[in-house]
Amino acid sequence: MDNMINIEWHDARFFFGTYTKGDCIKHKMCLFNSIGYLLEKNDTTTILATERNDEGEYRNVTLIPTGSILSIKELLSGQPDVAQEPASFVGCTLCGKVNVPFVCSQCAGEPVV
Numbered sequence: 001m002d003n004m005i006n007i008e009w010h011d012a013r014f015f016f017g018t019y020t021k022g023d024c025i026k027h028k029m030c031l032f033n034s035i036g037y038l039l040e041k042n043d044t045t046t047i048l049a050t051e052r053n054d055e056g057e058y059r060n061v062t063l064i065p066t067g068s069i070l071s072i073k074e075l076l077s078g079q080p081d082v083a084q085e086p087a088s089f090v091g092c093t094l095c096g097k098v099n100v101p102f103v104c105s106q107c108a109g110e111p112v113v
Contacts, residue, residue: 003037003038003074003075004036004037004074004075005035005037005038005048005073005074005075006033006034006035006071006075007033007034007035007038007046007064007071007072008032008033008071008073009031009032009034009064009065009068009070010029010030010031010032010068010070011029011030011032011068012029013028013029013030015027034048034062034064036048036049036050036051036060037049037050037052037058038072039058039061041066041072042066043066044065044066045063045064045065045066046063046064046065046066046069046072047061047063047064048061048062048064049061049062050062
């Protein structure tokens with residue numbers, strides 16, 4: 001999973017102060033776009049690193065609650081000098097493997113958008 005991706009997700013917010021119930025209901029969660037290397041995705045946590053060095057080490061790691069993710073999109077294919085449209089990630093319903101085109105080669109499960 002060494003492709004660069006963009007994850008669009010909602011994060012929790014904290015509002016300091018005193019509010020009426022109506023004002024509290026108007027508060028909204030932040031919408032974030034995080035870009036980096038997808039290291040792992042399971043039912044609970046999606047792990048993203050923003051940098052990778054030539055020794056295969058990662059840094060600046062973000063743990064995102066998987067349930068708050070709206071979309072995951074591939075940004076770079078890892079193939080130099082090849083023009084292509086960015087692809088949307090699809091996750092296998094059985095094993096969770098991402099970037100499954102039609103049928104997951106890992107478990108033969110059906111992909112889901």
